[in-house]
Amino acid sequence: MNRSHDILFFLLSMTVCFYACGGPSRSRDSGKRFEPRLQRSLQAILNQPTLRPMTIGLKVVSLATGDTLFAHRSAGLFHPASNTKLFTAVSALRILGPDYRFLTTIFADPDLGIRGDTLSTNLYLYGRGDPFFSTDDLDRLAGTIAAFHPVVIAGDVILDDSYFDTVPLGEGWMWDDVQYGYSAQLSAMTINSNCVQVKIMPGDAVGAPVAVRISPSTAYLTFDVKATTMSAGSESIAPLRVQRHWQARRNIITITGALPLGAGERLFIRTVEEPGLYAALLLKEQLHARGVYVTGRVRRGKTPYRARALATHKSEPLTTTVTKMLKDSDNLSAELLIKTMGQHRSGETGTTQGG
Incomplete structure (x- = not known):
């Protein structure tokens, strides 16, 4: 079994549901015979004092044989909640591959002009859905541009978030939660979790x-x-x-x-509202902090054909992204992965339905 299959097996087999409960009860599965080593390991986890006030449903199934390797209250009905992120993770690893990396690029116009210490061009900030892109990453891109030693960039900073559609929230999200971090808006140009x-x-x-x-x-x-x-x-x-x-x-x-x-x-x-424009303004501000003055405004637009790539950030491998998403049960990154899969499969604008 290769690395991606190992990850897929682990994620699919570990669909665990937690719900508060008044006290422990005997498992309906306790009389069954399961793989001894796996049973001992999982039972040791289930016996931890911190889990005793909870009702836990667990079922581990072999993808190779279909056999049930371990079960604990597996017939119980639970709200799936963020366990659905496991299937998002599995799908992303299978469709995109464990070594997939998100790219974020700053482009210049094809006919970029240089006169003294002035670059005559727009800057295009093109996001491709990196869920964990940060101001530190953006600052490194700004540093690459500043290394060309311009003093003035005569043009605008243009956000290109066309890699995804413009639907800003996940399906079923509560409309009155949108100011809180767990309901951050979706954008192909995400920064600092928006x-x-x-x-x-x-x-x-x-x-x-x-x-x-x-x-x-x-x-x-x-x-x-x-x-x-x-x-x-x-x-x-x-x-x-x-x-x-x-x-x-x-x-x-x-x-x-x-x-x-x-x-x-x-x-x-x-x-923040319109997180892609937030990222574009941060780029302009970071360039200014490095002594590079951008004369124009921040706006939304499309990167022109044959634009010149000035700087590119490459994310960590998808395995790391998926681990972060699952560990923090992060809504934003899960939704961005779905849209990324939609773009990857269609070659067109990424959508939730396409993913």
């Missing part, structure tokens, strides 16, 4: 506004800070709230409530 970290500290004195920092630092979002610093015990009276204006689809975050004087930093994760 979220921003909002870090809040109390001010220097009672009555002072709270201090707010965001990561990454960017002008893509604006903040309306109404929260104040109050004496100890005030947070129960005026709890801290961080709300993005998601109903209006705006990148404005309002902070209300209070933090006690001397309290530690509070961290909130909030999504």
Whole structure:
């Protein structure tokens, strides 16, 4: 059995469902005879104290023979929930291959012009669905461009997210969860899980506004800070709230409530609207931080035929991406994998239905 088949067997065989329960009960499968070594290993996991308050259903089936190798409450009915990500992972490994890597490229116009320290070109940020592309990765791309030693780039930064369709949410997602990290918008040009970290500290004195920092630092979002610093015990009276204006689809975050004087930093994760444009603005800002001024604006467009590739980021192998997706039960990466499979199979714009 090769490496990809080993991974497929493991993922398919380990479809485990967890649900809270009042106490343990005897397994309906306890009288069956199973493969001894596997049974001992899995039973040791099931016997861990942390799992005793839960109801667990488990069934391990050989893909080669169809035999049941282990079962525990396997006839129980459970909500599949994020166990469906196992099938997404299996499909991705089979369709894309375990060594598949996501590419993110910055292109220039075919007729790029160079005059002194000025490049006359648009920059095209072309994303291909990398779920874990980060500002560090983007900064390395910006560093490659800065190494050409331009001072001015006379053109726009153009987002090309045409690798996927424009449907921003997964099927069945709750519409009023869209400001929270687990419901980040889907985009072929994803960055930092399409979220921003909002870090809040109390001010220097009672009555002072709270201090707010965001990561990454960017002008893509604006903040309306109404929260104040109050004496100890005030947070129960005026709890801290961080709300993005998601109903209006705006990148404005309002902070209300209070933090006690001397309290530690509070961290909130909030999504961004139009994450691809978020990535494009971050590119422009990172170039500026490296002394490269882009004269134009950030906008959406298509990469022209025969565009010149200036810098490309290659992700880790798909096996690593799948491991991260499963370990964190990450909704965004699972949905992006589905769209990637759709693009891979059709050669056209990636869609959920196509995947």
